Amino acid sequence: MDRRTYLKTGAGVVAGGLIAGCTGGGNGGSDETETDASADTESTSGETTGEQTESEESVVPSKVVIGSDIPYRPFEYETTSGELKGFDVEIAQAVFEEELGVEYEFKKTSFDSIIPSLNSGRFRIIMSAMTINEKRKEKVDFSEPYFTAYQTVIIKKDSSISSKEDLKGATIGVQKGTTGASAAEELKTEFDGDLTLKKYDQIPSAFQALINGQIDAIVNDNTVNSEFADKRDDVVFLEGEGAAAAEGENAPPYLTLTVENYGIGFRKADDEFRKKVNEALAAVKENGTYDEIYSTYFSG
Template identity: 30%
Template sequence: MKKKFILVTLTLFIFSILFAGCTTTNQSKDASWDDIKQKGQFVVGLDDSFPPMGFKDDKGQIVGFDIDLAKEAAKRMGVKVVFKPVQWDGVLLSLKNKDIDVIWNGLTITDKRKQQIAFSKPYLQNKQIIVVKNDSTIKNKKDLAQKKVGLQLGSSSETALKADNTTLKSLKEVKKYSDNTEALMDLKDGRVDAVVADEVVARYYINKTKGVYKVLNDDFKKEEYGVGIRKTDISFKEKLDKALDDMKKDGTVNKISQKWFGESVTEK
């Protein structure tokens, strides 16, 4: 009986240690916001050559849609924000290694990425749009039959067009460019009849050259952007989500969207 009592006591002791360990682990997961407050800032990792989301202006300052959002969110959270350019192909590793606190740079929410990181609530809707000249008679996808269409090589636009086999087969030619700017210039000069491009990128350039282009109602694949966060940073994510929610409700996000795109492309 005494041995049984000792065995039960020992078992309870071991479970208490394990439980305490789990509690400590859970508490450490929730300490992320306290850590940010103590530092007084959070670090945003980004590709600083991705207009209009984040890029260097003529003075070498990092500006953009996501930059304005991050600055406003940090202000409302009572901390500062630091922008740190990183190699984009290693950005998830930079987040995991805590070289940065978030990825805020037109990051598409995907199931594959969700396996590795957490995301804020979606703040922007993106899709592959069809751009034509203002005086074009093309009104929809069907009107693209036997037309020349331009897009950026290796882009989401190329993937989206390939996925729409009916439209792809109807085209006369698909012309591929190194970037969207080059494609839109050829559209302006009449070398292609339409361009398929990321909405956030295309609307930025369209807004800078008003009266030259128009966007069709038809589009291709839709996607959402979110802020990438470590899965363990639960309390920090909650604070960031609240700041973004408040910015949406009071019209701040829409105002920033109007500044960069000439219209709202944000999540409602």
């Protein structure tokens, strides 16, 4: 299946269980802060590790608890009535409920501590628009990729910034622990330090800061930036060629700082469960469910 990279509304690129005390979202993400999650050790019912492979039940738990940073539209977010929605949420339903026949539940978790929380046993897997990268692979294993995204820049429509070079000396907002933050750090290095970064716990705070004039731009995933920008007349993508064009991708019509793939995160040694999830993901793509879910949130 071709990976698509444009949002339904103009820019950009799969609910059985509701959240347990959940409200908060995903984030293509980068190098997580090594937050100590030792105090956060609730274990999930029915969980076993991938080392227990004597039977199907020991591999696939009766209920899968999923760590996710919410809100992060369009991947995971709550409606005004408290219903959990989003691309990742529907993919989870297709994979766990429909293919594997088990319950699932999303658990709200700060993105910059999501990997330590996974490894402390707070939940079984991560589904939070998480980019697969080498640093993360040192701490977790990933499913096969299920989405392609880009790090992009949004600005106010009346901004004097019109190119990547114009970002020099600017103040850029990012979410902590994300690949957007890493891309901005690389940009700062490229500009010999002449860039100010403001890091926020959740991306909606960065969006509000942009509107309030507290920052000049935001570096974040294209799909999430587009979800925000498409609802406003005063926010646009920074244009220009970038990583997607350089890699020969079907580049979107705006500046791309990186090309990234999202995956589901697993604890090390949970290999048998990861294999089952990969098989379910492949089935969801093969039977057309992935395309149906994708078309709900994206187009192209």
